[in-house]
Amino acid sequence: MASSYYRAITFLGLFSLLHAAYSAAQHRSYLRITGQEFTSLPSDIIIQGIISLFLTMYGVIHIAGEFKEIRATVELESRTWETQKNLPSFYIFNHRGKALSPTYMPEYRSNGSS
Numbered sequence: 641m642a643s644s645y646y647r648a649i650t651f652l653g654l655f656s657l658l659h660a661a662y663s664a665a666q667h668r669s670y671l672r673i674t675g676q677e678f679t680s681l682p683s684d685i686i687i688q689g690i691i692s693l694f695l696t697m698y699g700v701i702h703i704a705g706e707f708k709e710i711r712a713t714v715e716l717e718s719r720t721w722e723t724q725k726n727l728p729s730f731y732i733f734n735h736r737g738k739a740l741s742p743t744y745m746p747e748y749r750s751n752g753s754s
Contacts, residue, residue, distance in 0.1 A: 643703065650699030656692035660685055 663685045671678050738744055 646699045646702040648699075650696055650703060653692050653695030653697075653699055656688060657696060660689040660692055663688070 664681055667681060667685065668678060739746070
């Protein structure tokens with residue numbers, strides 16, 4: 641329920657932002673047609689754009705979910721030393737040490753020329 645609420649706020653904000661952009665473009669074309677010089681946008685378009693921007697940001701922040709800390713030390717403080725040194729990508733199971741085992745039986749490959 642809450643997710644659909646924030647999605648509606650985001651959609652409303654984006655739609656209003658697009659409307660403000662269209663209004664600004666329409667105002668510029670009106671000034672060109674009448675031959676007036678552009679100084680600034682009307683205050684209602686500026687206010688609509690700012691409110692739309694904040695609505696969109698509010699909705700997106702709540703849809704995105706939980707943010708992580710920027711500092712890496714906050715996440716690493718809860719981990720123990722053993723779990724920090726656990727790197728599964730460095731595990732090696734097929735190495736020369738197995739040849740030192742008393743139960744090791746090497747595999748002989750024949751190349752077919754016996």
